[in-house]
Amino acid sequence: METLLLLLLLSVFLLSISNICLAKHIDNLISRTQFLKDGDTIISKGGTFEMGFFSPTNSSNRYVGIWYKQIPVQTVVWVANRDAPLADTSSSTVLKITKLGGQLALLGDKGQPVWSVNTSRSVQNPVAELLDSGNLVLRDAEDENPENFLWQSFDHPTDHWLPGVKFGWNIQTGHEIFFTAWKGENDPASGQYTLHLDPTGYPQYIIKNGTTEIFSSGPWNGLYFSATSSTRISPLINFQHGMVINKKEVYVWYNPSNNLGLFRFVVTSNGILKLWVWEDEMKQWVSNRGQPSDTCGTYGLCGGNGVCNIYQFRICVCLDTFLPNNNATATASLSQGCHRRKPLSCQNNGSSSDGFLKYSDIKLPDTKHSWYDESMSLQECERVCLRNCSCMAYSTLNISNGGSGCLIWYDDLVDIRTIPNGQDIYIRLAATEIPGIVNVKNKILVPCLSMLVVIVLAGVSLYLYFCKSKRKEQMLKQELELPIFDWSTISRATNNFSEMNKLGQGGFGTVYKGALDGGEEIAVKRLSKISTQGLEEFMNEVICIAKLQHRNLVKLLGCCISGEEKMLIYEYMPNKSLDFFIFDQTRKKLLDWLKRFNIINGIARGLLYLHQDSRLRIIHRDLKSSNVLLDIDLNPKISDFGLARSLVGNATGDNTKRVAGTHGYISPEYATHGIFSVKSDVFSFGVLVLEIVSGKRNNEFSNEDQYETLPGHAWKLYKEGESLKLVDEHIFDSYDVTQVLRSIHVGLLCVQQSSKDRPNMSSVVQMLVNDAALPQPKEPGFFVGRRAVFNSESSSAKHATSSLNEVTMSSLGPR
Incomplete structure (x- = not known):
């Protein structure tokens, strides 16, 4: 009897708990008889998304939004009343389907509509449903077709481009699906940055700041947008994606083609289109490089017929055989564009003796003033362009499956830049400006003899x-x-x-x-x-x-x-050299600690191969940041062997009267006495490690106190137990403290004054990857906290501040 009583009490308790849960989580459907109030949530049928009321960080405003259900970081992907926040909520503040017209509406505490949707038609039995794609839809419950929506949030996104959203235009209705950034990181209100698909000419996507265009992707080429070829997503992240162009609509779509987990494109509050991927092991969102990715991403920066090259000191130049419109010599003034050195010969009847010059690895120009044909061959495209005096350039429209189609530009070519793995374009020039084409008239005038x-x-x-x-x-x-x-x-x-x-x-x-x-x-x-x-x-x-x-x-x-x-x-190394990244205040942000540690280990393994494992025993003699190139994945490759020396047998060093190298990386014994060995390269490697960790160049390092070299400064901090003060401020949020301290310690061991104290590269490689105890470093070479290293009476002292290779070509990467 007591057992039955206990079971009865337990049943009543479980029933009460069940009722409480139902009060908190309603069905994924809202009908006329149901509503969503503050405290309740709707969960999509698959459990991926959740909808309810929320407040951003440091804000008391209340919004109705949709966010991911299964992750600990609340990530809101859509906001209903983003521009009409509720100061507070009460039991009378609800999201419901109204009787009038069957609209979905957010009603304030006085019953007034704060936000509502316009449906395509009125129905008797409307329901609102949160799909597992994150799409909130309003549909007729009696309609046999569950995808016959009266309204859907995917047609009215906020700042998130989720898989399945058709980004573009409905030509028949004139409705545009575009994205608007949040006003601030914690303010969902409509911000100043918007992302649009521009259907003028051949479609491309653009980012605007208000009404001003700040970025253009270039045309879709069948695989990706032209500007994104150098920043494409990792091969591990696979997409099914494409563009649809017909008489009814123009849009871009994407869907995952493998089990990637959660990912999303977002227009950030500072105007960047970014991809975020959820890393389950790290329990955080990880971002891919966004667009615009650098200065050359600024729309029209170099003006008409100008080319932007982020790897050059002067990033704006004119196309070959073009001249600045105002004889500009500075980057900023080239914004007025460039003009042809020699005019075209095209006549009104379409006859022309012009030709075309091929340019490779570029982001194709803005396509607002363009024309295209999907079936035309490249040869036919050239003939069509040549017959039209307004045609300035042409290219292949679709580069997939061997290439097909024709894309033609009119007027000046705007927003061109060089990018790794870019596309080809053929630009129209006067025949005399094209190498290999000789003018027949001039040939006749040359005397035969x-x-x-x-x-x-x-x-x-x-x-x-x-x-x-x-x-x-x-x-x-x-x-x-x-x-x-x-x-x-x-x-x-x-x-x-x-x-x-x-x-x-x-x-x-x-x-x-x-x-x-x-x-x-x-x-x-x-x-x-x-x-x-x-x-x-x-x-x-x-x-x-x-x-x-x-x-x-x-x-x-x-x-x-x-x-x-x-x-x-x-x-070819598309990412140029190491110094291009670590000493630039903007680009160094792209090198988090994991990438920097990978670069340090890669350089160490390369030196170990040169010193010990190669067919020849090689001493590089000019190891420095500009002689370390980075491939597409930022893996390091040692370059420039013009000063390298090979050793015979078991020899580990030699001497020379001709000291060569670069000031700041040369070891003391080599600079003062011309003695070089594998330990000379170890010294250079140590300087490199400290540069990578600190983001500061040894040659240009300056400090308020007497320690005017980077190794000297690192040594001082090490003795004071403050080595972490050496770390580049741009990687404070990403580094592994143990790895960083160990790297600094190894760097100091490598730059010790005496070559006998320095470890060989075999030991260095082991030190970096193992956790065994490390020996205590001694004072570094060129340490100015004590007596000067150089003896002024030494005949070799003149070598200390000179360098044969101070101005040698030190990088094979793009400038």
């Missing part, structure tokens, strides 16, 4: 040159088994060494980006005729690196010797 003399002399010269070049090529091939490229091949690959292809310049000469006939991207290091380095350094680099293969060394693809021309052909 003069031409004959020129041809004979040229023939003799070419014959002698050909024989000489062939002998050099055969010698190199026999010695190195290294591919030898023809001058014509490299010239063609670099657009005749065009300024548009220029990546950088230094003491060696100039580095150009190129693409071989098969499409392989290359970096061409061209020896300058006035270079401080000559054939010795050129051959040294070829001999040293040709026989080295390691994932953390830049790969030499071949060389070219043609007359006085000497060139090295390397694999």
